[in-house]
Amino acid sequence: MHNRISLKAVQAFEAAARLSSFALAAEELFVTPSAVSHQIKLLEEQFRVQLFHRVHRAVVLTDAGRRYAEEVSAAFAKIELATRELGRTAKSDILTVHSTPSFATQWLMPRLARFSSQHPDIDVRLNASYPPPADLLNQGVDIDIRYGTRRLQPAGTMVLSFPPETIVPLCAPALATGAHPILSPEDLGQHTLIHSEVCLVSWRDWMRQHRKVRLDISRGLRFDRSFMAISAAVDGLGVCLESLLLVQRELETGRLVAPFGLSGPKVQGYTLNLLKSRAELPKIRSFQEWLFDELEERRGVA
CATH class of the missing domain: 3.40.190.10 (Periplasmic binding protein-like II)
Incomplete structure (x- = not known):
């Protein structure tokens, strides 16, 4: 392509513009000063624009060179940042x-x-x-x-x-053995029910499997996240109906108990x-x- 440029030439220009010296740019790039000068001359001839004023042994950017240097320096900074990030993440x-x-x-x-x-x-x-x-x-x-x-x-x-996960009633130990112990499903009538509204098994479903039990399922605490219902049960606010999958830590640490055992409907x-x-x-x-x-x-x- 007509406007394709050499990366070497751009690199030489960026170093010379940043250091204001062909000699220092050459030292940084491990080439000779004449090689830096040659690469920059190629850019100037290709685009028919002067990038530096040569003043004795010093070099000073022209207005066009300064504008180009700002864009090139920003581009090199992005490349350097991307390379550092790559180094940090390449191993994972x-x-x-x-x-x-x-x-x-x-x-x-x-x-x-x-x-x-x-x-x-x-x-x-x-x-x-x-x-x-x-x-x-x-x-x-x-x-x-x-x-x-x-x-x-x-x-x-x-x-x-x-x-499949198992759904059972769960409560804090103090509630299960407190003033109104939970020994049978009928005992739930003396406690607040905690409704986990996203659970696939509701208290209504549970009552269908325990036909002799009559609970007022219109009352109680309601949560749209299981973790909140579990937290409420741990705090002793009532009895929740939840998945054993989600309460393994609470059962292992004794913060919750299953008063009727670990058997129940599976979903x-x-x-x-x-x-x-x-x-x-x-x-x-x-x-x-x-x-x-x-x-x-x-x-x-x-």
Whole structure:
């Protein structure tokens, strides 16, 4: 092309303009001063514009040279910054995971250290919102963890179901053994019900399985996020109906108990969603395998 320029010539010009000296530019670039002068002369002849005034042994930018130097210096600064950033990130992959807030808070975040220890070259960026689901095609998300009824996915999406999760009543130990002990389902009538409005099993569903129990399900605390319902139960505000998958830490530490045991209705709530075209990327494959290994390993608690 007619206006294609030599990067060597631009580099020589930038150094000479910054240092106000062909000799110093030559020293920085490990060439001779005459080589610097030659490269700059090529630029001047190609564009028919004088870039420097030669005053005895000194060089001074012309007005055109000063304007060009400002743009070239800015461009070189961007290249230098991009190179430094590349040096910082070249040794790692960034995996962007989008998740529902409750799964991110209750299950995923406490385990990310284990994933990082097994895969030190993968850095996880975790985003949490609900709804809507993440756009795998346009939002730069590698993996989307969703909850609830499956929707029609765009072509090319792979949907992997989590193992079934169990839903049971849960409360703080002090509530279960307090002034009104919870020994049978009928005892729930003396306690505040906590409604987790996104849970696939509601108190109404639970009552259908316990037909002799009559609870006033029109009353109680209501939350549109499971982690808030769980937190309220931990604080002793009432009895929640939630997934054992999300309360493993609370059960292990004794902050929650399941007064009627760990058996209950099972639901297929969570799915892992990713693009088929990216499924074999090492960072995605590693996270997928780690996630399902963790889920299977801890199903005994749930």
